[in-house]
Amino acid sequence: MNPYQYQAPPTGIELVPRPLKMKLTVRAVGANSSSHGRQRTVGQLLGVIFGICLGYILTSTIRHFMLNPHICFSKHNIPVYDNINEAFRIIKHDRGKDTHNSAKSLVFVGVMTASMYLNTRAKAVYETWGRELPGKIAFFxxxxxxxxxxxxVIRLKGVDDSYPPQKKSFMMLKYIAEHFSEHFEYFMRADDDVYVRSDKLESFLRSINSSKPHFIGQAGKGNQDEFGHLSLKDDENFCMGGPGVIxxxxxxxxxxxxxxxxxxxxxxxxxxxxxxRCVRKYAEVPCTWSYEMQSILYHNSSGTEAFxxxxxxxxxxxxxxxxxxxxxTHLFRLHSYIQVVWF
Structure with a gap:
């Protein structure tokens, strides 16, 4: 109906003229209070429904954040693996099987890499020593x-490829603990430019009591220029990340x-x-003070000319x-050499 077209009022309706106005205002006599009452009832009902829906949404959101604290980071359209079943699918590990201390569950290796190295260094690692581990590997x-x-590949929420990779390293450890901690005995943090002798790693780890707290690596205190600038006390050290940390x-x-x-x-x-520093504070264990670690977890100071x-x-x-x-390409070369020496 056209709102500006005149309609004859029903019985019980009186016309009330409004001064200086060309149109008429219609007022219902006797029906005004009941109409307003119905409007209030409908409004209250809608308000209750809206409140219930809003409460449900807020409760679900808060619960989701509490169960997934890392969700607070920014998100992109690219899917990021978070579900625990998906995480095990990625590393090709059957979480339903009891493989404690077996050839498939001794160690989990988390390799820190970047987008630009996925098709080169990361791929080379996976196609060489990564396939021979007494456990599983993933690239973060x-x-x-x-x-x-x-x-x-596991893409960490809210993490970019900026250097130094402090956030990437810490969030990798958190992810590993939340998803894989009950399925492996040891956990290794590695770079994508390291070669690991899987046979020697297995022998070494099986000689250690895995039930005790261990923080294994090549102990460092910083170079001469950094001495006194790392906030380390005389009796404090850290495990050098390059050659690997267990x-x-x-x-x-x-x-x-x-x-x-x-x-x-x-x-x-x-x-x-x-x-x-974080391990020392919360696990109360220092990096291994063993001189032998310099040759076991070996770092070559020749830089790009190494090996x-x-x-x-x-x-x-x-x-x-x-x-x-x-x-x-040198990693493939090294792997071929090791295979000949090994066998």
Whole structure:
């Protein structure tokens, strides 16, 4: 009906003229209060329904944040693996089977990498020593990274590929603890430019009591220029990240709940220094003070020239890990050499 078209009023309706106006206002006599009452009832009902819906949404949202605290980070359209079943699918591990202390559950290796290295270094790691582990491996990268091929890639929410990778390292440890802590005995933090002798790693880990807190690596206190600038006391150290760091389950579980606090209290720009500080504070265990670790978890100071020449070296034959191998083609070369020596 056209609102401006005149309609004859029904019985019981009187017309009340309004001064200086060309249109008439219609007022219902006797029906006004009941109409307003119905409107109030409908309004109250809608208000109750709206309140119930809003309460449900808020409750569900709060509960979701409490169960998934890392959801507070920014999100992109690229899916980020968070569901625990999906996490086990990625690493190709059957969480329903009891594989305690078996060839498939001794160690989980988390490799920190970046989007630009997924198709080179990360792929080389996965196609060489990554397939021979007495356990599983996954490559942790930024949220915006795109996975390559069949690589077991886990994109961390709210994490980018900026350097130093402090946030990436801490959030990787948190993710590993939340998803895999009950399924492996040891957990190794590795870079994508390290080579790991899987046979030697297994022998080494099986010689240690996994029920005790361990923080295993090549102990460091910083170079001469950094001495006194890392907020380390004379009796404090950290495990150098390059050649690899190993944590037992108890150590990981003590540290993981506090990674956000550790990220809020960084005292240096060095990721491995801050991880060591966090482990020392909450797990109350230092990095291994063993001189032998320098040859077991070996770091070559030659930089990009490391392991590019003759591989017939004592360190190559003796070490569990070799670092760094900057060119992924050299990693394949090293792996081929190890296979010949091994067999």
């Amino acid at each position: 990268t930024s949220e915006a990274s795109v996975s390559a091929g069949d690589l077991p 944590l037992s389950r108890s150590t990981l579980l003590k540290v993981a709940p506090h990674v956000r606090d550790c990220l809020k209290n960084l005292r240096s720009t060095h990721e491995d220094v801050e991880v060591g 590019t020449g003759s591989l017939k070296q004592r360190e190559v034959h003796r070490a569990i890990t070799l670092h760094p191998i900057k060119n992924h």
